Amino acid sequence: MSEPSVSVHRLTADDFGKLAGEWQEVLESSDADPLFMSWPWLFSWWEIWGKALGLELALFGAYDTNSRLVGLAPFYLHDFLSPFGLRIRRAHFLGNAWHISPTVRTEYSSLIIKKGMGAVVTNALLAEVSRLNWHEMIVCDQLLPELSRWKKGLLLGGRKIALVPRARDFGVRVPTxxxxxxxxxxxxxxxxxxxxxxxxxxxxxxxxxxxxxxxxxxxxxxxxxxxxxxxxxxxxxxxxxxxxxxxxxxxxxxxxxxxxxxxxxxxxxxxxxxxxxxxxxxxxxxxxxxxxxxxxxxxxxxxxxxxxxxxxxxxxxxCYYDLLAGYGKNSFYKSRFQGETVQFVTVQFARHPLMRGIYRAQAFLPEGLRRSLNRLARL
CATH class of the missing domain: 3.40.630.30 (Gcn5-related N-acetyltransferase (GNAT))
Known part of the structure; x- marks a missing residue:
């Protein structure tokens, strides 16, 4: 059977504001998280911090041949100058402002893809994201299966991209x-x-x-x-x-x-x-x-x-009481609740040759020194 045909469009902030109904429809037909990947959560985040932090919306919608929304890739772009004069352009997943400013924490980050159209829509969306002018991409708090899907999509066409793990955290959800x-x-x-x-x-x-x-x-x-x-x-x-x-x-x-x-x-x-x-x-x-x-x-x-x-x-x-990621003041108390452990990873995809070289060299450094250098250089 031939794969379904999809077209991808970059949507404006005005489009974003009018997308509530369609967004909910595709979200309910997907495996994406129903809270953190919802329109109320992500659009509210954009309203509060998008303009205040000088971010450029990079929201992509995938549509089938009947012009129905079947997938979403909610990103934004941010430029910054490192203390060493290095200008870096980063693509971030909407909902977190990693190394930019404290906002709120958005977990279970993922593309929103209608069930049954996973590979074709994922690849179409990530192809458009890859055509954007960015040196690095940051995706916070995603699950390992989602990371695997992104890595495959971003490497399509023989692109050279370094995957840099940046953080790992654990949450617990209690089956009820x-x-x-x-x-x-x-x-x-x-x-x-x-x-x-x-x-x-x-x-x-x-x-x-x-x-x-x-x-x-x-x-x-x-x-x-x-x-x-x-x-x-x-x-x-x-x-x-x-x-x-x-x-x-x-x-x-x-x-x-x-x-x-x-x-x-x-x-x-x-x-x-x-x-x-x-x-x-x-x-x-x-x-x-x-x-x-x-x-x-x-x-x-x-x-x-x-x-x-x-x-x-x-x-x-x-079916679940989700305690999400994070530890208590004195201990990881959530682990005592007979729940399922959820592992979140924050990763960096680097495709600029200089950045790939820097992160490749850092792999040979002790973890403490590597973190100190990255903190100093805002990498």
């Missing part, structure tokens, strides 16, 4: 099909105590904890609580003004049933907040904050996660 009680029984005794059993201790000593859903009208106050708890625990806000504006835009663009922002209240006072969003068959835990000095025997953040995971076991449409 079956019985919550059975899942609790598989946990270690101390983890079960923190996630669930301390509810009774609090009830006896302090009163009833009340789990409350946050409405859209309460979102601003919710983020104020989140930042307040983080200032107390970490000495700084969880989200700066731009990040708060971003999350408010995302929340406003989601369906109401997708919002799963919750608080734990004791005697009318908010003592813990959990920022979750539902998308596809997963509930994503984006952030958490809690009163750290609440009780030395109680890990409020972990206890709040227990309530959220219990809700997921009760919801037929939710």
């Amino acid at each position: 099909e079956g019985s919550f009680r059975e899942w609790l029984g598989k946990l270690g005794a101390n983890t079960r105590l923190k996630l669930y059993n301390r509810r009774e201790y609090i009830k006896q000593k302090r009163g009833d904890l009340v789990l409350t859903r946050v409405t859209e009208e309460q979102v601003a106050v919710f983020f104020e609580h989140l930042n307040e708890f983080h200032r107390h625990r970490w000495g700084k806000n969880c989200f700066d003004d731009n990040a708060v504006a971003f999350h408010k835009k995302v929340i406003a663009r989601l369906e109401s049933h997708q919002l799963a922002l919750t608080t734990l209240e004791l005697n009318g006072k908010t003592v813990s907040v959990l920022y979750d969003i539902l998308a596809g068959s997963s509930r994503y835990n984006l952030q958490a904050g809690f009163q750290e000095d609440f009780d030395r025997k109680v890990a409020l953040g972990t206890l709040h996660l227990g309530y959220a995971i219990e809700e997921c076991f009760s919801a037929e449409s939710v």
